[in-house]
Amino acid sequence: MSDIRVRFAPSPTGHLHIGSARTALFNWLFARSQGGKFILRIEDTDRERSTDQYIDGILEGMRWMGLDWDEGPFRQTERIDLHKKHIEDLIKAGDAYYCYCSPEELDAHRKQAMKDGKPMRYNRKCRELSNLAEPAEPVEGVAPVVRFAMPLAGHIVIDDMIKGKVTFNNEELDDLIIARSDGTPTYNLVVVADDVDMGITHVIRGEDHLNNTPKQAHIYKAIASEPPRFAHQSLILGPDKGKMSKRHGATSVLDYRDQGYLPSALVNYLIRLGWSHGDQEVFTTEELIKYFSMENVGTSPSIYDKDKLQWLNAEHIKMTPPEVMLRHLTPYLASEGTVDEGWAPDAEWFASALATLVERAKDLNELASSMRYYILETVEFDQKAKAKFLKPETKELFEEAVKELEGIEDFTAANIEESFKGICERREIGLGKLAQPVRVALTGGTASPGIFDVIEIVGRERVLLRLNKAIEACGSSE
């Protein structure tokens, strides 16, 4: 056990984005590998855009990925009194001041600064007016915001666990708003206050927050606390090196679930984007916990590569034990109505059926649809396959196969193979001439696991039933 405490703090203004999920994962792994605590906090201070529906989605996504939290979920909006107290204290201490500048005024300043090629910072008009000791003269009819008074000179060094030492000049830092004119606190105050209050020791987040860090570090100091350690991970980019967006693939974690990805595969992929352990590519989540270390986190942004994710998914499908796979696969089967949620097949049968399928499935949707011909009573023929293989002249072949299969004593793949090879020898045809039509008869299509395995797994009774249906489908020669 250690005193390490990290947090994941999503804002519920959208789905659990793949990039946020990666941040959550880094935090979670750091906590789990160091014996620390992982805390979930919902940053819902943006009342306009936050919804409970998004919160539910985020929690669902995290549960699906297996990112369990030790404390929370806390909601920032429930902690608003604490935040307000901090703001009052800051004002009293002279670290913050009221600002009566109107949004229009500010906007005009920004535009002018942009035009002049100057930094777009607040001009600190009200700070000078208030001289920090006394509040600025209230302006009639204007509800003020509260700004944090940044140091005007000197510099601050952030010793980032990933990026190393990053230096910022204090004069570059803006007097950011910590309370809106309606009195509600804003993000930069709230994160710091909550992180202090929750005893967060390490802040691991996306690189897009790096520029906020010096400002927050000063707020930490002002509310009498040492800043935590920071670790800023690089971002995930789309294939065009721009921001990862829907054009590049799914951005919501739950979409990956729906597309048939195994959570362990997504986790594996996401962590390998910017972290490595020698030449190893495939990791179980347990291995990740064992090997994860901040030192091996990369510094450069990485591009999302769907192909590699897909490959990893296939690898994870191959290595997931049957009993775990059953749990993951059932919802996909159930959504097609193939089985119901409580499906409990014979464990041995399921394991051998799965073993034949696992080598050829890229995702769980594919796996489920192949599984159907093992589960259902009969199959529907693919029209093209039927036209090509279920011909009148095939009838006779099927009839012989039926007779042979009826005669096999021990209905195993090996015996079935022997018997089928006998048919082919007698008829002087290649195995393919027999296997393909039978494959269509049993699976409905032209691609499947080895035909002898299929026959064994489907079982004699259903095989004969389907073969006879196929004979009917062959029609008669005319």
Next chain:
RNA sequence: GGUCCCAUCGUCUAGUGGCCUAGGACAUAGCCCUCUCAAGGCUAAGACACGGGUUCGACUCCCGUUGGGAUCACCA
């Protein structure tokens, strides 16, 4: 534009001054295996952005250039 970050095959990366003729993986191409589809095996092609230093010696350290990214809200 200011500030900050980043820079090895198309992509993810190994590499911490000599082990580098730069390794692995995905993707690509060819071959093998084969009852279909996969999986698998083998092989091929493919990178240190550029320019200066430092050093006996730079992919590795320093500086600059170029290129990419992030950020600059009464959003988080």
